[in-house]
Amino acid sequence: MVSEFKDKYQLVIIGAGPAGLGAALAAEERGVKDILLLERDYFLGGILPQCIHNGFGLDYFGEELTGPEYAHRFIDRIPESTVQVMDETMVLDITPDKEITALNRHQGVQKIEAKAVLLAMGCRERTREAIKIPGDRTAGVLTAGTAQRYINIEGYLPGRKVIVLGSGDIGLIMARRMTLEGAEVDSVLEIMPYSSGLVRNKVQCLDDFDIPLKLNHTLTRIEGDKRVERVVVSRVNDDLEPVPGSEQTVECDTVLLAVGLIPENELTKQMGIELDPVTGGAVVNEQRETEINGVFACGNVLQVHDLVDYVTEESEIAARAVSEYLSRRRKKRRKKIKLTAGEQITYVVPHRIDYVYQDKDKKTLKLFLRSSVPVEEAELKVVDGRGQELISSRKKIVTPGEMETIILPLQFLDEDTEELTVSVTKASQGAD
Amino acid sequence: MEKKEIICISCPLGCRVEVRGDGENIESIEGNQCPQGREYAREEFMNPTRILPTTVRVSGGELPLVSVKTEAPIPRDKIFSAMDQIAQVTVEAPVKLGEVIIEDLVGTGVSLVATRRVLSDKKAADGEKV
Incomplete structure (x- = not known):
């Protein structure tokens, strides 16, 4: 593929994972001409090609797909589109005026001007350094996603006897994957009293293979000469501090870390854009637009989603916003609305509502949020600044591990509304 | 009981x-x-049945592996024997998305199919993209 690249584009998208791919195609469908997609890897699809397990697409495509199949649905449409792709390209800098400095081995260093920029860099995994596990600096300590790439893309099995720290979905999936490929997984450790992974993954990745899940446990030491030889596992108390005397030594050669994801926002920070300390992503309005006009963000760089389906959905929100921005179709509200995370809510995206809603056939706005604790028989509520309840919905259970949504009908927002607070409580509480 | x-x-x-x-x-x-x-x-x-997602070796491809899955769920207790059979197989690039890699995996009547495309080395070198 030999493409003539230009130095000016209407829209430049940083990252060709599910968020960037989805947004590029959706923006083109909405009439955005001149789209450039920048990708640092040598293939498209971001993390999806290495997520070979099934469970993707049920929400968006209505059928169960594996990660590579989900990626194909988008990648296959790129050659017939007008979207230009520049891969193996690293973006070094973006100015607030939307001048992008990028680097690759074919074009060298280049400057690209954009009318609109969409940040879709995704997220990366927290490492040993991020959680400061004491002990020896040996080989054999790697993030679960790195192990996944070795096994599923590059064809290496990175260890024989494994312990996994963290019971989020990536940790659970990799415990199964290592087992299937012939490694022995001693256990999966979880510092919290509950797994943050999907019930389905707990059952199908651990229970199916008799891999123990040790709740309230963590790794307190890694030992070995050149390679991991053993680790120390400790029980933790209610304050998540290791309990002295509870230490157990486990012989192993590999430690997989599945200890959380961090939105990859170095470029965003360099631009001076404010980040939400809870999500680690940019502060955005309902258009997924950051503080800088015409700079948008979507996908895991904005908030870490549970399902790629939601990333696709968000990429379409951002793509529509980009097209409205470029065609100057937006109208500012008289007053901005601030959205606040209330009782038992860790965060709400978007953070503000800035514009009068344009889409005539869609008079609702979807709020994405997470609870801080598991709540059974939960009631999700949106209350305005005067304490007026706008909408509420019930759910059998709400957990921090599963992102929730509230559909906010926009006719409830009058032009004086300035504040909305979202909360989740036990449903019976109000009646007592 | x-x-x-x-x-x-x-x-x-x-x-x-x-x-x-x-x-x-x-x-x-x-x-x-x-x-x-x-x-x-x-x-x-x-x-109890499960879909089995895994990988198969590829020769002459842009990548050393192709991701695969069972087209339908297979009995859970056949998973390890299925992995053994899959380990015996090497396919030649190019591999098409949906291509059948093994028919009737360990006597389950279920096929193992590719979940991605893998181009041959040469095509990849010519600049055709993954």
């Missing part, structure tokens, strides 16, 4: 459902909170 505790995966509640019965009949299902849970527990008790 057998008694088994099954964790329902239909929703995040993860109900612990107790099923009593033998290989052919179910006597009781308790602990579920909805009909979906009952159905799941019944299936899981009588014949």
Whole structure:
């Protein structure tokens, strides 16, 4: 593929994972001409090609797909589109005026001007350094996603006897994957009293293979000469501090870390854009637009989603916003609305509502949020600044591990509304 | 008579459902909170099945592996013998998305199919993209 690249584009998208791919195609469908997609890897699809397990697409495509199949649905449409792709390209800098400095081995260093920029860099995994596990600096300590790439893309099995720290979905999936490929997984450790992974993954990745899940446990030491030889596992108390005397030594050669994801926002920070300390992503309005006009963000760089389906959905929100921005179709509200995370809510995206809603056939706005604790028989509520309840919905259970949504009908927002607070409580509480 | 505790995966509640019965009949299902849970527990008790996603070696490809899955769920207790059969196979690039890699995997009647495309080395070198 030999493409003539230009130095000016209407829209430049940083990252060709599910968020960037989805947004590029959706923006083109909405009439955005001149789209450039920048990708640092040598293939498209971001993390999806290495997520070979099934469970993707049920929400968006209505059928169960594996990660590579989900990626194909988008990648296959790129050659017939007008979207230009520049891969193996690293973006070094973006100015607030939307001048992008990028680097690759074919074009060298280049400057690209954009009318609109969409940040879709995704997220990366927290490492040993991020959680400061004491002990020896040996080989054999790697993030679960790195192990996944070795096994599923590059064809290496990175260890024989494994312990996994963290019971989020990536940790659970990799415990199964290592087992299937012939490694022995001693256990999966979880510092919290509950797994943050999907019930389905707990059952199908651990229970199916008799891999123990040790709740309230963590790794307190890694030992070995050149390679991991053993680790120390400790029980933790209610304050998540290791309990002295509870230490157990486990012989192993590999430690997989599945200890959380961090939105990859170095470029965003360099631009001076404010980040939400809870999500680690940019502060955005309902258009997924950051503080800088015409700079948008979507996908895991904005908030870490549970399902790629939601990333696709968000990429379409951002793509529509980009097209409205470029065609100057937006109208500012008289007053901005601030959205606040209330009782038992860790965060709400978007953070503000800035514009009068344009889409005539869609008079609702979807709020994405997470609870801080598991709540059974939960009631999700949106209350305005005067304490007026706008909408509420019930759910059998709400957990921090599963992102929730509230559909906010926009006719409830009058032009004086300035504040909305979202909360989740036990449903019976109000009646007592 | 057998008694088994099954964790329902239909929703995040993860109900612990107790099923009593033998290989052919179910006597009781308790602990579920909805009909979906009952159905799941019944299936899981009588014949637990899983989709098996894994990889197969590729020769002459842009990548050394192609990701694959069973086209339909296979019995859970066949997973390891399926992995053994899959380990014996090397396919030649190019591999098409959906291409059948193994027919009738370990006698289950289910095919193993490619879940991505892998171009041959030469095509990849010519600049055609993954």
